[in-house]
Each structure stands twice: as structure tokens, then as C-alpha cells.
Amino acid sequence: MKVLVSDNLGEDGIRMFQEAAGIDVDVKTGLEPDALKEIIASYDALVIRSATKVTKDLLQAASKLKVVGRAGIGLDNVDIPEATQRGIVVMNTPTGNVITTAEHAIAMMLSLTRNIPTGTASLRQGRWEKKKLQGREIFNKTLGVIGFGKIGAIVADRARGLRMNVIIHDPFVTPEQIQKAGFESVDLDGLYERADYITVHVPKLKNTIGMLNKAAFEKMKPGVMIVNCARGGIVDESDLYEALESGRVAGAALDVFETEPPGKSPLVEHERVICTPHLGASTREAQTNVAVAVARQIIDFLTEGTVVNAVNMPSVTGEVLEKIGPYLTLADRMGCLQAQLVRGPIKEVVIEFCGDFKGIDLSPVSTAVLKGILTPVVKDDVNFVNAHVMAQQRGITVTETSSAESDYYVNQITVRAISTEMESVVSGTIFGKKDPRIVKIDKFRLEMIPEGHMALIQNIDKPGSIGEIGTTLGQHQINIGRMQVGQEEEGDRNIVFLTTDTPIPEDVVEKMRQLSLVKTVTPLEF
Numbered sequence: 001m002k003v004l005v006s007d008n009l010g011e012d013g014i015r016m017f018q019e020a021a022g023i024d025v026d027v028k029t030g031l032e033p034d035a036l037k038e039i040i041a042s043y044d045a046l047v048i049r050s051a052t053k054v055t056k057d058l059l060q061a062a063s064k065l066k067v068v069g070r071a072g073i074g075l076d077n078v079d080i081p082e083a084t085q086r087g088i089v090v091m092n093t094p095t096g097n098v099i100t101t102a103e104h105a106i107a108m109m110l111s112l113t114r115n116i117p118t119g120t121a122s123l124r125q126g127r128w129e130k131k132k133l134q135g136r137e138i139f140n141k142t143l144g145v146i147g148f149g150k151i152g153a154i155v156a157d158r159a160r161g162l163r164m165n166v167i168i169h170d171p172f173v174t175p176e177q178i179q180k181a182g183f184e185s186v187d188l189d190g191l192y193e194r195a196d197y198i199t200v201h202v203p204k205l206k207n208t209i210g211m212l213n214k215a216a217f218e219k220m221k222p223g224v225m226i227v228n229c230a231r232g233g234i235v236d237e238s239d240l241y242e243a244l245e246s247g248r249v250a251g252a253a254l255d256v257f258e259t260e261p262p263g264k265s266p267l268v269e270h271e272r273v274i275c276t277p278h279l280g281a282s283t284r285e286a287q288t289n290v291a292v293a294v295a296r297q298i299i300d301f302l303t304e305g306t307v308v309n310a311v312n313m314p315s316v317t318g319e320v321l322e323k324i325g326p327y328l329t330l331a332d333r334m335g336c337l338q339a340q341l342v343r344g345p346i347k348e349v350v351i352e353f354c355g356d357f358k359g360i361d362l363s364p365v366s367t368a369v370l371k372g373i374l375t376p377v378v379k380d381d382v383n384f385v386n387a388h389v390m391a392q393q394r395g396i397t398v399t400e401t402s403s404a405e406s407d408y409y410v411n412q413i414t415v416r417a418i419s420t421e422m423e424s425v426v427s428g429t430i431f432g433k434k435d436p437r438i439v440k441i442d443k444f445r446l447e448m449i450p451e452g453h454m455a456l457i458q459n460i461d462k463p464g465s466i467g468e469i470g471t472t473l474g475q476h477q478i479n480i481g482r483m484q485v486g487q488e489e490e491g492d493r494n495i496v497f498l499t500t501d502t503p504i505p506e507d508v509v510e511k512m513r514q515l516s517l518v519k520t521v522t523p524l525e526f
């Protein structure tokens with residue numbers, strides 16, 4: 001078995017590969033995409049961090065590749081659907097660097113508030129600027145933490161130790177859980193209004209890109225300081241620059257950038273900005289943790305077939321996987337749909353298996369539902385191994401039922417998701433041998449293919465209603481690839497599912513919401 005390490009990996013991990021029986025390891029870092037493509041066909045495993053781009057093009061050339069292992073968390077650089085399509089397992093190491101990253105956020109906040117990098121640069125230039133570089137204490141100041149996951153929770157805890165008042169915003173963690181951890185749960189506007197320092201610890205998702213933008217800065221306390229050690233783009237860089245210039249934001253500490261490396265940018269050059277080159281996870285300890293974890297996972301996979309921390313496969317044999325594969329995809333998509341339909345934190349999930357599931361192990365299918373529900377919230381952190389634990393940590397109770405009867409199809413899976421605000425019911429089945437279909441949403445029957453960029457529209461069932469939707473999209477050059485109409489079992493409403501070639505921009509969604517026969521529009525991504 002041949003392993004290629006294409007990004008910098010801690011020595012302990014490399015040594016584990018070298019010492020593993022039956023495994024040959026090559027370390028070739030910094031390769032250009034074409035050079036990597038030329039050699040990839042001879043490798044069974046690829047070990048990466050964030051530099052190597054595992055694109056469709058690369059995967060097409062990787063004829064022997066069985067596994068991609070990420071020493072760290074983020075998988076933005078891996079085409080996961082393409083890897084899944086090719087049966088390549090994608091693994092990460094979700095916990096090895098969280099303490100280190102949280103410590104970096106605290107270090108950045110302290111360095112910023114006490115002008116440490118500016119002081120160093122000024123001294124090096126022979127200046128002694130005590131007055132200009134006067135800082136601010138953090139004692140008794142309010143820290144707003146956005147995202148109370150693994151890293152956000154550690155940051156909150158460390159800041160409490162520094163005697164800060166910590167307030168938390170995370171709409172997917174119940175206020176009770178935040179209170180149980182000893183913190184105050186607040187809404188986003190409340191956090192903006194009160195925080196002297198704001199640190200973001202959310203994944204980069206459709207709805208977190210540009211989360212800290214012009215509108216958000218305007219709601220913040222004048223003189224607030226911003227820390228981003230999560231992902232570039234969560235803080236809008238040009239809006240941040242303007243907010244620094246206007247004085248609304250007093251300083252910013254950035255470890256991550258919209259484009260990495262960011263090159264010469266006015267933001268990086270700004271005198272009240274301090275920066276590090278994505279060093280959040282770069283400590284000896286964290287790099288040892290993730291290198292050892294990824295090496296162990298890959299060696300076990302190559303030698304014993306054990307799958308740990310895979311984001312795209314459960315831990316089952318190839319034979320079982322062949323049978324349950326279509327149901328895993330269906331369950332994952334149903335969970336993902338529920339996560340996008342339900343308002344408020346989900347507290348309860350009920351999974352009902354109805355009809356004939358002979359020969360199918362249903363427990364990975366339930367796991368796939370939970371993974372689907374959590375993916376839009378925590379992205380690469382959830383996998384087939386930790387989905388149940390993560391759901392439990394978030395206070396989500398999971399119940400499974402099964403019955404031999406199914407009302408419409410040979411077999412059908414129904415997922416009920418109950419939040420603090422609503423209940424949503426989605427049913428699905430497999431058409432033919434492997435095609436997932438959503439066949440019911442609440443009271444609407446339909447046959448919808450859950451893939452790509454979609455929009456769910458509720459409208460009044462009258463002539464012209466579908467026409468006005470098509471016209472609005474056409475006016476904005478958005479092509480409808482597929483359209484499905486579902487009818488309410490009783491009542492005068494339709495639901496329409498559109499699959500579009502490109503995502504529908506927010507302003508077009510808003511225009512559709514204003515149409516006379518349209519009730520609601522929910523953009524969906526699969």
C-alpha cells in the first residue's frame with residue numbers, strides 16, 4: 001500500500017507510516033496541481049492539510065486511491081461528492097487542534113487589545129511610543145462568542161478565567177445548554193449591542209459567509225474589537241475595512257482570509273489590524289495530535305478496513321455498503337432537508353421505517369439522518385462515528401420506530417424533526433435500485449430529487465402562480481433545470497420544488513416572496 005503525504009505533517013505521523021508493515025510512504029509537499037495529478041495514480045492513500053486541493057480533476061486521475069485523510073478539520077479543499085461517487089473514504093481528525101485554536105483566539109484578542117505586534121514593529125524601527133500604544137484591559141469587559149461548538153466553548157471557558165463577562169450566540173444550541181455551561185445565551189443583535197470584543201467560531205456555511213458585514217458592524221458597540229480564527233469570509237473584509245476606517249471597529253485580529261494567502265491587501269496593512277497566516281492549529285501539540293490521529297486512522301483503514309471519522313461513509317463492510325448505500329444517501333438528504341426547513345434548534349428527531357427493509361441494516365441509516373441534520377450546522381465536524389454523540393450533546397433526542405406497513409411505497413422512511421418552534425415531517429423512498437426521492441413534506445405528496453441548488457415554494461393553487469415564478473427567475477437569467485409540484489392532500493395550496501443551474505441570489509428570493517400567489521420561499525442546497 002502506498003501513502004502520499006502532500007502537505008506538512010507532524011513527524012510522529014510520518015514515523016508511524018514508516019514503521020507500519022506493508023505501507024510505503026512518500027512525503028512530497030508543495031507540488032503544483034499538474035505534478036500531483038501525474039503521480040497520484042500510484043497511491044492508495046493521500047494525506048493532506050489545507051494546502052492540497054483535492055479536486056474532481058485530481059480524483060479522476062487517482063485510479064487506486066481509497067482514502068483521503070485530513071490532518072485537521074476543514075475539508076473545504078476536498079470535492080467530497082466526487083470522492084463519494086468514486087468510493088473514496090474522506091476522513092478528518094475533528095478534535096486534535098481545538099484547544100490550540102481556542103488559545104490562538106485568546107492570544108489574538110490580548111495581542112490586539114495591548115498592541116503587542118505594533119509595539120514590536122515600532123521598537124524595531126527605533127521608536128518608543130508608549131502613549132500611542134496605550135491599550136485596554138479585558139477584565140470585566142464583555143466578550144461575545146458566536147458559535148458555541150468545540151472551539152467556541154473552550155474560548156468562552158478561557159475568557160471566563162480571565163474574568164471577562166462572556167455572552168454566547170448559537171441558534172443551534174439550546175439556551176439551557178449554554179446556561180448549564182455557565183454562560184448567558186443571547187440573540188445576535190443582543191450580542192452586537194453589548195460586546196466589547198467579538199470572536200467568531202462558526203463553520204463557513206452559506207449563511208455564515210459575510211455574517212459580520214456592514215449591517216452587523218452598524219449594530220455593534222462603537223470601539224468593538226473583532227477576532228476571526230474560524231474561516232476567511234465569515235467577516236466581510238471590505239466592510240471590516242470600512243468599519244475600521246469609520247472608527248466603529250477599533251481593531252481586528254485575523255488568522256484567516258477570504259483568499260489565502262491574502263497578498264497585499266489594505267486590510268492586512270491597516271494599522272489597527274493584526275494578522276497571522278492561518279496559524280490557529282499550528283502548535284507542536286496540535287500538529288502531533290492530528291498527525292498521529294490521521295496516521296492511525298489511515299493505517300487501520302488500509303490494513304484492517306476500519307473506518308474512523310469518515311465524513312462520507314459509515315464503518316461497515318463493502319458488501320453491506322452496497323446494499324445500504326442508496327438509503328444512506330436518501331437519509332442524509334432527508335436530514336439535510338429537515339435542517340433547512342426547521343426554524344429554531346431541533347430538540348427531537350423521530351425516524352420511522354415503514355414497509356420492507358429486509359436485509360438492510362438500519363442503524364447506519366439513522367446515523368445518516370442525524371449526520372444530514374447536523375451537516376448544515378457544523379459542516380466537516382460531523383461524521384458517521386460522532387453524529388449520535390453530537391446530537392446528544394446538542395440535547396437532541398432520537399427515537400426510531402419500524403413497522404411492516406407502508407401506505408404508498410414498498411418501503412418508506414419518515415423523519416419528524418421537532419424544534420422549539422415547529423414540527424416538520426419529511427418522507428422518502430428509493431426509486432428503482434438507487435435513486436433517492438422525497439415523497440412527502442408535511443401534507444404535500446410529491447416526487448422530488450433532492451440534489452443541487454433548489455427552492456421550495458409554497459403558493460396558492462391558482463392559474464398563473466407557476467408562471468409568475470418562472471418569469472421572475474427568467475428575468476434574472478436563472479435557469480430552471482427541474483420543477484416538481486406537490487399538492488396538499490386537502491386545501492388550496494401547492495408546493496413547488498425548483499432545481500436551478502445556479503443558486504438563487506437572496507434579492508431574487510426576496511422578489512419571489514413578494515409575488516401575489518406566493519406564500520413562502522425557502523432556498524435549499526444539497
Ligand SMILES: NC(=O)c1ccc[n+]([C@@H]2O[C@H](COP(=O)([O-])OP(=O)(O)OC[C@H]3O[C@@H](n4cnc5c(N)ncnc54)[C@H](O)[C@@H]3O)[C@@H](O)[C@H]2O)c1
Pocket residue numbers: 073074097098101146147148149150151152169170171172173201202203204207208229230231255256278279280281282377378379381
Ligand atoms: N484557524 C484555524 O486554524 C482553525 C482550526 C480549527 C478550526 N477552525 C475553524 O473554527 C471554526 C469552529 O470550529 P469548531 O471545531 O468549534 O466547530 P464546531 O462544529 O464544533 O462548532 C461550530 C458551532 O457553530 C454553530 N453555528 C453554526 N451556524 C451558526 C450561526 N449561523 N450562528 C451561530 N452559531 C452557528 C454550530 O451550532 C456549532 O456549535 C470552524 O470554522 C473551523 O473550520 C479554524
Ligand SMILES: O=C(O)[C@H](O)COP(=O)(O)O
Pocket residue numbers: 049050051071072073074075097278280281282
Ligand atoms: O481546519 C483546520 O483544521 C484548520 O483550519 C487548520 O488548517 P491547517 O492544517 O492547514 O493549518
